[in-house]
Amino acid sequence: MTLSTDEGWRMPVEDFEELASVAPDGVRLEFVDGRVLTKDPLSVEDFEELERRAPETVWLEYANGKLEVKAPQDGTHSCIFMWLLRQCLHQRPDHALYGFSGIKTQAHRNGRARSDGAFARRGHFRGHGEWSDPEGILMALEITSRDHDTNQRARIDKPVGYAGTDIPVYLLVDRGNSTVTVYSEPKNGRYRQSSSYPWGATVEIPPPVSIVLDTEQLKKYAD
Known part of the structure; x- marks a missing residue:
């Protein structure tokens, strides 16, 4: 590295x-x-x-x-993913958070994103190839890395790419400013709603995800 x-x-x-x-x-x-x-x-x-x-x-x-x-994942990145995975499995046992999923993005499916996580029904990706159609994915997850391109990719390109294929929710765990941002209600290639919360807040992720995150534990991962 x-x-x-x-x-x-x-x-x-x-x-x-x-x-x-x-x-x-x-x-x-x-x-x-x-x-x-x-x-x-x-x-x-x-x-x-x-x-x-x-x-x-x-x-x-x-x-x-x-x-x-x-950028490659570091240890803190992996810990944050496991924290979120446990909460998703506890609250929505019929679904799973699939790590490092390849997703076709943008309005005409001509983008390719390697998401940190994709939330969908158990077994959703069975039979899929390297790059999956976004239909059936309820939420895309990104956890920022210590990467000089993080701002452009995670905060600008990814919201546009995921909204362009109508993925209902984009969840950004932002290590740069210790916030969690929930993007929702995609329409015409943009998310109409976005709300940011400091680490430690209670974060409600709207339907169809319908999960409530207690982000107090994220404070341990501030660096």
Whole structure:
């Protein structure tokens, strides 16, 4: 892992070199200040082929026609996911929170998001491929990482991507400012409602999720 104390995680150059070496014909990559860029427009088909060939240490996403690299999870990230998983299973035992799910996003299903969690009925993803249609997913979850692209990806691109496919709720656990934000009521590619709560508050996630989160425990994960 490459980490800058000022700006957060950046992709190691060794990972970029391995990714570039397996890129499909016609996909030219460049490495600029810790970011992976494409020299030419990237189609969703080329993205999916690149993602299939990517090394196990590299997780890719595709938003607004741009290639993005998802930061690896650290220990705190994993603890927050398990905290939420336990609450979901306790209150909605007929559903599950599926970690690191690939979802087709944006208005025409031409985005690709690797969500930190997808809340759906038990067995929902059986028979699905690498990238699942969003129908049947009640909530998408993102937990911010110590990543220099977190603001653009988690707070701007992801709400648009998930709302564009009418996923009813987007839950953002924001480690940057110790808040939980609930986005709901998607319409015309935007969530009409969004409410932010400080860690420690009681957070009601509206139907069809219908879960109440006691976020007091999140205070232990402030860093």
